[in-house]
Amino acid sequence: MEGVHVKPVVPVLQRAVAHGRRLAEGRSGSPRAVDVLTALGCLGLMALDLPGLAAADNSLSGPVAALVLGAGCATLLVRRRTPWISYLAALLFIGWLHELTLIQFALYSVGRYRGRRAAVLATLAYIAFALLLFYGLPQWPAARAETLSGFLGLFVPIGVLAAAMGIAAYRHDLVGELTDRRAEAAVLRAVEQERTSVARDVHDFVGRELTLLTVRSEVLSMRARSTAYGPDFEELADTARRAHLVLNEIIVQRGGLSSTPGVDGLAALAQESGRAGSPVRLTMDRDAHGLSPLRQAAVYRVVQECLTNAAKHARGQTVDVSIAAQGPQLRIAVRNALAPRAPGRAPVSAGSGTASMAERVRSLGGTLTATRTADGYEVVATLPRG
Structure with a gap:
């Protein structure tokens, strides 16, 4: 379309964002680095349109156009918390500069960080806005030479594919987070089971000594019954029995693993x-x-x-x-x-x-x-x- 600045960005967007995500998250693990790479990738794609922008809009010279595009791409730096800022900037670029690159990054960001419902609403609003421009601004470059079917054939796939990629990434993130949570839960369960096993071992080993202490104390109390030390030995035997009962109540009644061998x-x-x-x-x-x-x-x-x-x-x-x-x-x-490494599934x-x-x-x-x-x-x- 004459005057509408758009690159075949959906594949480029996919490669740029995926590569940037792998590069930044895989090596540095910094979400900020991913956002910077995304903004630079978008700016690099739009920079190819600088000569066309200067020719189509006399109010923008080359340097001013570069500043405007840079400001629009800078909104991608906050796309995780407020992706709607990039979205609104992209709509402004469509109506003013006839630039369709930023909207693809913006729709992807909305789908990625706000989910399916937000992405669908954003895509529908984008298509409605484009139709408004088509019918309301006859001087708009896309409206001068194209039919409605040709117009929608360009705008609809751009929005739908970018939003769909964002939704897919959103679902992938959810699955990854769920996997991480399950792994953390498995580790916590293993640690708790090990603590239970340790407690069971404590019961077996300490309980054995308490039993011996109880028996010895009872024997000594019987031997010393007629002496002044008899009550002391009986009290010692009762204390050992109570300690053993408490140990049973705390550990045995909760269940647990069998004692670990030595x-x-x-x-x-x-x-x-x-x-x-x-x-x-x-x-x-x-x-x-x-x-x-x-x-x-x-x-x-x-x-x-x-x-x-x-x-x-x-x-x-x-x-x-x-x-x-x-x-x-x-x-x-x-x-x-x-x-x-043997072929087949990992253990x-x-x-x-x-x-x-x-x-x-x-x-x-x-x-x-x-x-x-x-x-x-x-x-x-x-x-x-x-």
Whole structure:
């Protein structure tokens, strides 16, 4: 159409915005950088129209036209919070400068950040505004040489496609946010389950000692019944029984997982991993057997989760498990090479196992790091031995 400044921008818009989003969000993670790239892309497309604008509108010289276009593109910097500013500026550009580039970016932004309903309303209003110009301003360049069908054949696809792309991006963002929320919920559930497991282990190990204390106190109270110490031993036995009852009410009645094995169960765990296709080389200091039951359960839990991850992501690779005393600390190191990526679907993984075993280690005053090395994957945990 003579005098109407429009580029085949829908594909260009798609590529520019998608590339800008990947570039900025993928590398820098900054939404502001995405908006700057979008505004610059729009300005670059409209800058190609500067000679035509100066010829079609005598009120705009080249420098003034550049400033006006720059101001219009600057509205895209606030498109996330107020996309309607870009939309109104784009309508002004259509009526004044006959420029259709900004409206595509504006409709995309409305669909992307305000959803389907807003995008549909904005598109309908844009088409109605264009029809008003077509019928109300005969001097408008598009109205001088084109029929209504040709006019709508240009304006309607531009608006509909730009808005549809924005709506699709909006839905993609919703799906991504829902996926992130589900992943966060899975991690929180794993951490909560690990806390329940720790509590159950506390009940099993502490309850055993409370039972022994109760029995010993009752025996001593019977032996000292005729002495002045008899009531004291009876009170001690009653206190131990009440403590055990409270422990049962807090933990057992809530349900939970069965108690976690200690370091004695590592050999069976290694054999099970070998049968599953991930052989294990286990080296363990004798000092590990002197740890408290809770610390032994933490060691077992770390090794168990590492072997599970190795079975998922490094099947067939040998896993080296080292448990060694280093001064006041016990160091657990699990290493494995990464298996070549096999064709087919990736193994199912919620990504919450590392968080759960880290919670177990932190609850005992230790630390845990999981890093990818040059030749594989390594998990290192330290626990205080005392």
